[in-house]
Amino acid sequence: MKRRPFLKTTLAASALILSGLFPFSAHAADTIKVGILHSLSGTMAISETSLKDMALMTIDEINAKGGVLGKQLEPVVVDPASNWPLFAEKGRQLLTQDKVAVTFGCWTSVSRKSVLPVYEELNGLLFYPVQYEGEELSPNVFYTGAAPNQQAIPAVEYLMSEDGGSAKRFFLLGTDYVYPRTTNKILRAFLHSKGVADKDIEEVYTPFGHSDYQTIVANIKKFSAGGKTAVISTVNGDSNVPFYKELANQGIEATDVPVVAFSVGEEELRGIDTKPLVGQLAAWNYFESVENPVNQEFVQKWKAYAKAKNLPGADKAVTNDPMEATYVGINMWAQAVEKAGTTDVDKVRDAMAGQTFAAPSGYTLTMDKTNHHLHKPVMIGEIQDNGQFDVVWQTDGPIRAQPWSPYIEGNDKKPDYAVKSN
Structure with missing residues (x-):
């Protein structure tokens, strides 16, 4: 047997694999890479870190059941660090270097809008798990959080x-970026339709990371002297902690001025003494406190995972709405890949239409057949002294999303199906 030519061939093939010129490696062929694009540092880490951890738990769970198409899912975690241009850079890295089949990520709309052109250009697939302002319908995004008619409008009603x-009077307080401003534009038009005059609507914005709410809370007290007032908060990230602390400092209670928040859940309340906030409100599509067997199992799994992985604050681990939306999104994507028989984005997109999943909210959620949004129930919860929410109102069942709000002029002419934004 002539060993030298065989040795040369083997060495040449090895060199090709090591250099990256060989079309695939065994490792790449054996796994499906999944991108996780959440801020693990900066102002949004308070909200997004738990979404990264929930994504990892869900991937572990799917892998334990045999993976997807017989392959294990391999998470690729990056940290865009609450830096909006960095989201686009990290998203491009996930698609072009890491070759992920799908990405689960973003919280703020400014981060999603930073990522969107990259995913449309490269035909990537993003699952976005947070309530948002609507006014967008990309073929490269599946929106597993709420549109305004699934959160903001019912809350104000x-x-x-x-x-x-x-x-009778409404103080609209938000962080200064696209989600609060667009949501409040919709809410102002909605309030006008209900006969509320501009003099009874106040609109105030603060930067990301804002920490001094003394003047704003004093102004809320002053504004509320003019009639029965509610605050609608679209404050995002770690600014929620000083805002709620200042409400308590100035003695504003829910019985005086109710505050309904669209971006505060169980996770954000972990760092706050909630006793002075009892009765204040949040509007979501899921709360940890909802009672049903699916949620009981979901919460138990999360608490066990947090403990096993020694996550920060594992002894007080909580679930929240965007975590549930992350869990639902990853499972729906896995189902769609199995249905399509491939991770090809175009085929998975088609397979996502009409997917259903028995969610921890207690409802079977459906991915709309045309508009890339989940049909979701709406719930309003009151803060309790243990940092949980008591559901005080909810819809009879899931409702279909309206990405194009009827309260914005010209939206009646927008198509109810996905179209590239560029």
Whole structure:
């Protein structure tokens, strides 16, 4: 047997693999790479770190059941560090260097809008798990959080109702970026349609990372002297902690001025003494406290995972709405890949239409057949002294998202199916 030519061939093949010129390696062929694009540092880490951890738990769970298409999922975690241009850079890295089949990520709309052109250019697939302002419908994104008609509008309707306190004046407080501004544009038009005048609507914005709410809370007190007032908060990230602390400092209670938050859940309340906040509200599509067998198992799994992985604050681990949306999104994507028989983005996109999943919210959620949004229930919860929420109002079942709000002029002419934004 002539060993030298065989040796040469083997060495040449090895060199090709090591140099990256060989079309695939065994490792790449044996796994499906999944991108996780969440801020693990900076102002949004308070909200996004748990979404990264939930994604990892869900991937572990799927892998333990045999993976997807007989392959294990391999998470690729990056940290865009609450830096919006860095989201686009990290997203491009995930698609072009790491070759991920799908990405789960973003919290703020400014981060999603930073990533969007990259994913449309390279035909990547992003699952976005957070409530947002709508006014977008990309073929490269599946939106597993709420559109305004699945959170903001029902919350304000509740505040105006007798059960919600019959509010007549509205203080709209938000972080200064696209989600709060667009949501408040929609809410202002909605309030006008209900006969609320501009003099009874106040709109205030603060930068990301803002920490001094003394003047703003004093202004809320002053504004509330003019009639029954509610605050609608679209404050995001770690600014929620000083805002709620200042409400307590100035003695504002839910019975005086109810605050309904769209970006505060169980995770954000972990760092706050919630006793002075009892009765304040949040609007979501899921709360940890909802009672059903699916949620009981979901919460138990998360607490066990947090403990096993020694996550920070594992002894007080909580679930929240965007964590549930992350869990649902990853499972739906896995189902769609199995249905398509491939991770090819175009085929998975088609297979996502009409996917269903029995969610921890207690409802079977459906991915809409055309508009890339989940049909979701709406829930309003009151903060309890243990940092959990008591659900005080909810829809009878899941409702279909309206990405293009009827309260923005011209939206009636927008298509109810995905179209590239560029």
